[in-house]
Amino acid sequence: MGMASMSSGTESLRLCVFDLRRGQHEGQELDKILFFYPPDLTFSTQLSVIGLSEGLITFTRLFSPEAACEVIEAERHSHVFYEAEPDIWMVMIVEKNKEIEAVWRIDALRRVLKEVHSLFVMFQGSIRALLEKEPTGGLVRSHLYPFITDYLNDLFVGKKQQLPSFRDTLKERGTVQMLTLARDAALEVQSLVGVLDSCAGTVRCHSVILFHDLLVSTTLSPDDTVDLFAFSVMRLTTNALSSGTSSWSYLRKGSGSPQISSRSTTVPPLGSGGTLPSGNGSSTGRVIRPLQHDKWSKGKDGFLVTDIWGLDATPTILIQKTQESFYLLTYQYKSLTLVLLVPIAAIVNGELDISFVKQQVIENASTKILKVEEKLSKGWGGENAYHVSGYRYLLVDNDMEVSRASPPGKVATLAKESLLALNKLREEVDTEKNRSKQEKDMEICIRAKNNTWVIARLNRGKELYMALEKASETLLDATDSVQRFSNRYCSGAFPMD
Amino acid sequence: MATSDSRSSPSSSDTEFADPNPSSDPETNSERVQSQLESMNLSQPSEVSDGSHTEFSGGGDDNDDEVASANGNEGGVSNGGLLREGVAGTSGGEVLLRAENPVEMEAGEEPPSPTSSGYDGERGSSGGATSTYKADDGSEDEIREANVDGDTASQHEAAWLPGKRHVDEDDASTSWRKRKKHFFILSNSGKPIYSRYGDEHKLAGFSATLQAIISFVENGGDRVNLVKAGNHQVVFLVKGPIYLVCISCTDETYEYLRGQLDLLYGQMILILTKSIDRCFEKNAKFDMTPLLGGTDAVFSSLVHSFSWNPATFLHAYTCLPLPYALRQATGTILQEVCASGVLFSLLMCRHKVVSLAGAQKASLHPDDLLLLSNFVMSSESFRTSESFSPICLPRYNAQAFLHAYVHFFDDDTYVILLTTRSDAFHHLKDCRVRLEAVLLKSNILSVVQRSIAEGGMRVEDVPIDRRRRSSTTNQEQDSPGPDISVGTGGPFGLWHFMYRSIYLDQYISSEFSPPVTSHRQQKSLYRAYQKLYASMHVKGLGPHKTQYRRDENYTLLCWVTPDFELYAAFDPLADKAMAIKICNQVCQRVKDVENEVFLQGASPFSW
Known part of the structure; x- marks a missing residue:
C-alpha cells in the first residue's frame, strides 16, 4: 500500500529519475518515470515515491522558487534530491539504521547522483536531448536502466550495498586524486602529453594519464577530468581490469559479480513492457551499456579493447565543456593508463583512421611511455604514499576539483565515534557553505567526547578536514599540529592563528 | 515608534497593502x-x-x-x-x-532597511534575558527582498509589538x-x-x-x-x-x-x-x-x-543579580508560602527570577518557567489587576490545570503563586499581602529596580591578568584596563559570554557591549551561539568537550564540563591563546560572584 511497502521491504535503497514536464494529465502519471530502482516495485509504489517528491518540489517552490526541495529527512529515511537537468530530477531514498552503520552525509549521497548523471551524459548525452529525440521516452528509459543499474553494481560489495557512509567521511566523491610528481618526472610527462596531443595529425587530441588510480596529467577542463577520471578508475586502470582484487579507491567497491544486473534480466526495464503509454525501447536499436562489468581487456598492441560498443567499434564520449564528441582510446603499459581523446571530426574513415592514430601512438610515444612509467614507478610510494603519521585528513581543492586523503586503511583505524563526529562536522560545514554565496574562511576545532580533535578549516576555496586521535588535549597543541601539517604539505594554505 | 496606544494595533498596518499580491x-x-x-x-x-x-x-x-x-x-x-x-x-x-x-x-541607529528596526539593545539586563521586549522582531517579520511587493520599510522601523x-x-x-x-x-x-x-x-x-x-x-x-x-x-x-x-x-x-x-x-x-x-x-x-x-x-x-532569549535554547533560566542575603531572604518567604499549601511561588522581574520556591518534591522545569513568564508578561490583563487563572505547566503535568495567582508589584516585578486548588484565591491573596509587606519592609523591590538599572555582568569587568598580558604582548601599553576596552568590548576582543550552570539549570549572560550593540548584531550573535550549542550537543554523540570556531563574524569558544558550559564570543581576529585565557578568567569571575547571579539551591530541583 503506497509507501508502506517501503518500510517492510528489504531494500534499503531506492533511486528514481523522473521528468516533471511529462505525465501532467490524470492517468498518465507513469509517463513521468524514467528510471526506478528497484525495478520490481509495483507502479503504485513507484508513483507514490514520485508523487511525494513532486509534491514537495512544488511545495518548496512556493517559498524558495530559486532552489526547490533538496532533502527530506524523515524518521527512518532520507530522501536526497538532485535536479540533474531542468525539470529532470533524481531522488535517492536511503534507510537510516544506526545498527548497520547507515549514517549518511546528504551531500555525499547527492554527489553519487551527480556522478551517475555526469557519467551518463558523457556517454549518452543529456536526458533531455534523448527525450527530445524520442518523445515517448522509450529511448531514454532503455539507456538509463542498464546504465544506472551497472553503476549501482559498483556500490555493492557482496550483497551489501555500500553507499558513502560516515566511514567515508574522509573522502570526496566528484574530485580527482593526483599523483605528486618529482620535477624530472613532470618534465617527462609534459613531453609525453605533447606527443599524444598531436597523434591525430593537425587536429589536437586530449589526453588523461593515470598511474595506478591516480591522475598524472590531463588536458581537459576540471569538470570533464573528474568524469573521465571516475570512469577510468571504475573500468580502465590496471586495478580496474583486475577487478575483484583489492581496490582502494572509493570509486570501485563492487566485486566482479554483479548483483543487480543478474536480476535485471528477469525484470524488463520500464517502458519496454508495453504497459506504459509511452513507446517501447525495442524499436530504438541496440542499447549500449558503457558501465558494463568485465568488458574491458588489454589487447596485444597495448590498447584496451571492449565489445560494449560493438565488435571493433571504438567508444565515443561527449565532453561537457565544448560539447564535442571524441573517440576514446586507452593505452596501457604496466600501471600507466593513457586515455586519448580523438575528436570525431578528425576521423574521416572510421576504424581505419583510428588504427592509424593507434599506430602513431605506438610509434611516437612508446619510448616516452616507457620512460614515464619507469620514473613514476621509481618514485611510487605505494598505497600508503600519502599517509602522514598521526594525522587522518582530507584535503579538497574546490577550484581544481582535486582531493587528497589519508589512505582508507589508515582512516579505518579511527574510532567510530571520531568518524561520526567528523561526519557531523562536515555536515555543518556543508550547511555553512551552501548558505554563503562567497567562499568561506572558517575554522572549527572540536574536542569530541572521546577526546579526539575533529577539525575543519576552509580557506580560499580549499578545505581541510582532520581527525587527531592522539593529540594533546589543549586546543593550542591541536591547532599547532594542523599548522605544521598545513605548512609542510599544503604550502601553508591553512593558517591556524 | 511604538506608543502604548494599544488600539492602533500592529495589524492595522496591514491596510497599507492595497493589493495583497494575488498569485499570478x-x-x-x-x-x-x-x-x-x-x-x-x-x-x-x-x-x-x-x-x-x-x-x-x-x-x-x-x-x-x-x-x-x-x-x-x-x-x-x-x-x-x-x-x-x-x-x-x-x-x-x-x-x-x-x-x-x-x-x-x-531608532536612528540603524538604517531603515527592511531588516533593521528600532530595537534598542538595552543594557539593563543580563544577556537579553530581560532585554525587554521593545525590541523589534527583526528580520523574521520582514520580507526577504526589499520592495518586492510594495511592502514599505516604514512599518519595520517600529518597535516590536505583540x-x-x-x-x-x-x-x-x-x-x-x-x-x-x-x-x-x-x-x-x-x-x-x-x-x-x-x-x-x-x-x-x-x-x-x-x-x-x-x-x-x-x-x-x-x-x-x-x-x-x-x-x-x-x-x-x-x-x-x-x-x-x-x-x-x-x-x-x-x-x-x-x-x-x-x-x-x-x-x-x-x-x-x-x-x-x-x-x-x-x-x-x-x-x-x-x-x-x-x-x-x-x-x-x-x-x-x-x-x-537564550533560555529558549539553553533550557535554563536566569536570575536578576541580587545580593545573596536579599535573595535568600526572599526565598525564605516564598518557601513559607509554599509550606501553606502552595505548589510553586515565584518572584519574577520581567523574564528573570528574583527567587522561587516549590513544595516538597515539586520541581519546575526551566521551559515551564519560560512559558509561564512569557504568558504572564504578554497578557496585559495580568498587569491591570490581580488575577487568578487556570494554567498548565506542560513539563510538570501536561494533563492538569493548575491555578495561578498573578500580581504585579510594579511594571517589572510580579509574583506568581501556583496551586492545585481552584478555590485558593483568597488564600493566595493573603499570601501575597504578607509577601508584599515583607518585600516593602526589607526594601527588596527598590533593590530589584536598582539591579535592573545597573544591569548584570559586563565583559569590560573581566579582570585582566596584567603580568601575563605584558609578557605575551609587548606592544600593549600599560594603559589602565578600562581604556583598552573602549569600543571593543572586553579584554582581548571578548565581546560577550554566557555561562550555564548545569546543576542549577541557570545561566548568566553578559550585557551587550560595543561592538555588539544593534539588535541585528545581537540576534546574529545569538544565532551563532545557537549553532554552537547545537554543534556541541549532537544527539547520540555529544556533548563534545571543547569547540573553537572562527569565521568572518566571530571567534567563538565553547567549553562543556560536568559542572558548567561556557559560551564566549570574541572579535574574529582575537588571539587564540589569549581567548582561552580570558575564558578561564570569565569562569573564575562567575564563580566569584555566583552567590549574587545564581539562585543557590534553596530547594534542590531534580529533573
Whole structure:
C-alpha cells in the first residue's frame, strides 16, 4: 500500500529519475518515470515515491522558487534530491539504521547522483536531448536502466550495498586524486602529453594519464577530468581490469559479480513492457551499456579493447565543456593508463583512421611511455604514499576539483565515534557553505567526547578536514599540529592563528 | 515608534497593502501540491487520511469579514469554559509594552532597511534575558527582498509589538511567501489552529496541504521531520492530534527550530492543557481556534523571544543579580508560602527570577518557567489587576490545570503563586499581602529596580591578568584596563559570554557591549551561539568537550564540563591563546560572584 511497502521491504535503497514536464494529465502519471530502482516495485509504489517528491518540489517552490526541495529527512529515511537537468530530477531514498552503520552525509549521497548523471551524459548525452529525440521516452528509459543499474553494481560489495557512509567521511566523491610528481618526472610527462596531443595529425587530441588510480596529467577542463577520471578508475586502470582484487579507491567497491544486473534480466526495464503509454525501447536499436562489468581487456598492441560498443567499434564520449564528441582510446603499459581523446571530426574513415592514430601512438610515444612509467614507478610510494603519521585528513581543492586523503586503511583505524563526529562536522560545514554565496574562511576545532580533535578549516576555496586521535588535549597543541601539517604539505594554505 | 496606544494595533498596518499580491496563477500552488500528493494514491484512494482537506478548498473566500477583527478582538468571543478572563482581556491586540521603553530607542541607529528596526539593545539586563521586549522582531517579520511587493520599510522601523501582523495575507500573497519565518499549528484533520502571519481561516487550503504532506509520509510508515530547499527549512513536529510546522529561511539549526515548535506546543498546552487531545478524539474536525482566541500576543511574544532569549535554547533560566542575603531572604518567604499549601511561588522581574520556591518534591522545569513568564508578561490583563487563572505547566503535568495567582508589584516585578486548588484565591491573596509587606519592609523591590538599572555582568569587568598580558604582548601599553576596552568590548576582543550552570539549570549572560550593540548584531550573535550549542550537543554523540570556531563574524569558544558550559564570543581576529585565557578568567569571575547571579539551591530541583 503506497509507501508502506517501503518500510517492510528489504531494500534499503531506492533511486528514481523522473521528468516533471511529462505525465501532467490524470492517468498518465507513469509517463513521468524514467528510471526506478528497484525495478520490481509495483507502479503504485513507484508513483507514490514520485508523487511525494513532486509534491514537495512544488511545495518548496512556493517559498524558495530559486532552489526547490533538496532533502527530506524523515524518521527512518532520507530522501536526497538532485535536479540533474531542468525539470529532470533524481531522488535517492536511503534507510537510516544506526545498527548497520547507515549514517549518511546528504551531500555525499547527492554527489553519487551527480556522478551517475555526469557519467551518463558523457556517454549518452543529456536526458533531455534523448527525450527530445524520442518523445515517448522509450529511448531514454532503455539507456538509463542498464546504465544506472551497472553503476549501482559498483556500490555493492557482496550483497551489501555500500553507499558513502560516515566511514567515508574522509573522502570526496566528484574530485580527482593526483599523483605528486618529482620535477624530472613532470618534465617527462609534459613531453609525453605533447606527443599524444598531436597523434591525430593537425587536429589536437586530449589526453588523461593515470598511474595506478591516480591522475598524472590531463588536458581537459576540471569538470570533464573528474568524469573521465571516475570512469577510468571504475573500468580502465590496471586495478580496474583486475577487478575483484583489492581496490582502494572509493570509486570501485563492487566485486566482479554483479548483483543487480543478474536480476535485471528477469525484470524488463520500464517502458519496454508495453504497459506504459509511452513507446517501447525495442524499436530504438541496440542499447549500449558503457558501465558494463568485465568488458574491458588489454589487447596485444597495448590498447584496451571492449565489445560494449560493438565488435571493433571504438567508444565515443561527449565532453561537457565544448560539447564535442571524441573517440576514446586507452593505452596501457604496466600501471600507466593513457586515455586519448580523438575528436570525431578528425576521423574521416572510421576504424581505419583510428588504427592509424593507434599506430602513431605506438610509434611516437612508446619510448616516452616507457620512460614515464619507469620514473613514476621509481618514485611510487605505494598505497600508503600519502599517509602522514598521526594525522587522518582530507584535503579538497574546490577550484581544481582535486582531493587528497589519508589512505582508507589508515582512516579505518579511527574510532567510530571520531568518524561520526567528523561526519557531523562536515555536515555543518556543508550547511555553512551552501548558505554563503562567497567562499568561506572558517575554522572549527572540536574536542569530541572521546577526546579526539575533529577539525575543519576552509580557506580560499580549499578545505581541510582532520581527525587527531592522539593529540594533546589543549586546543593550542591541536591547532599547532594542523599548522605544521598545513605548512609542510599544503604550502601553508591553512593558517591556524 | 511604538506608543502604548494599544488600539492602533500592529495589524492595522496591514491596510497599507492595497493589493495583497494575488498569485499570478489561478490555481494556487498549494492546491497543486495536494493534487500531486493525491495522484500518488491513484490505486489506493483511501490512503490519504480522511480526505478532510477537501472541505477547505474554498477557504480563501469566506473570510473577508474576519479580516475586520484583525485587532485580535475575536479573542473575547468564545473562550468557552476553558479560558479564564485573563486571556480574554488581552484581546484587541493591546500593546503590552509599557511606555517605559520607547524613549530609549535609538531608532536612528540603524538604517531603515527592511531588516533593521528600532530595537534598542538595552543594557539593563543580563544577556537579553530581560532585554525587554521593545525590541523589534527583526528580520523574521520582514520580507526577504526589499520592495518586492510594495511592502514599505516604514512599518519595520517600529518597535516590536505583540500580536499578529499581516493578517491580510494568505498563501497566495507574494509578501506572505517571502516572510522569513512562518509558524503553523494545525490539527491532524488539516484545520488551521494558529499561523504567525495571515488569517488562519484563509490559510485553510494551505493548512490542508501541510496535513497532506505529513499524513502521506505517515501512511508510508515513516514520519517527516525536515524538508530542506535552498536556504529554507520546513520543520515538522507531530504531537498527537496537533501538527506544528515551521517554514524558515533564517540561519537557524534544525534542532533549534524543532525546539521552537516544541515550545510553541508547550505554550498552547500551558493555555489549554493536553486534555485538548480528547476533543480531537471525540471529533476529528474539532475547531480549536476559538479556544485560543485572543492569545495571539502570547504566541507572537514567544516567537519573538526565540531571537533574543537564550533560555529558549539553553533550557535554563536566569536570575536578576541580587545580593545573596536579599535573595535568600526572599526565598525564605516564598518557601513559607509554599509550606501553606502552595505548589510553586515565584518572584519574577520581567523574564528573570528574583527567587522561587516549590513544595516538597515539586520541581519546575526551566521551559515551564519560560512559558509561564512569557504568558504572564504578554497578557496585559495580568498587569491591570490581580488575577487568578487556570494554567498548565506542560513539563510538570501536561494533563492538569493548575491555578495561578498573578500580581504585579510594579511594571517589572510580579509574583506568581501556583496551586492545585481552584478555590485558593483568597488564600493566595493573603499570601501575597504578607509577601508584599515583607518585600516593602526589607526594601527588596527598590533593590530589584536598582539591579535592573545597573544591569548584570559586563565583559569590560573581566579582570585582566596584567603580568601575563605584558609578557605575551609587548606592544600593549600599560594603559589602565578600562581604556583598552573602549569600543571593543572586553579584554582581548571578548565581546560577550554566557555561562550555564548545569546543576542549577541557570545561566548568566553578559550585557551587550560595543561592538555588539544593534539588535541585528545581537540576534546574529545569538544565532551563532545557537549553532554552537547545537554543534556541541549532537544527539547520540555529544556533548563534545571543547569547540573553537572562527569565521568572518566571530571567534567563538565553547567549553562543556560536568559542572558548567561556557559560551564566549570574541572579535574574529582575537588571539587564540589569549581567548582561552580570558575564558578561564570569565569562569573564575562567575564563580566569584555566583552567590549574587545564581539562585543557590534553596530547594534542590531534580529533573
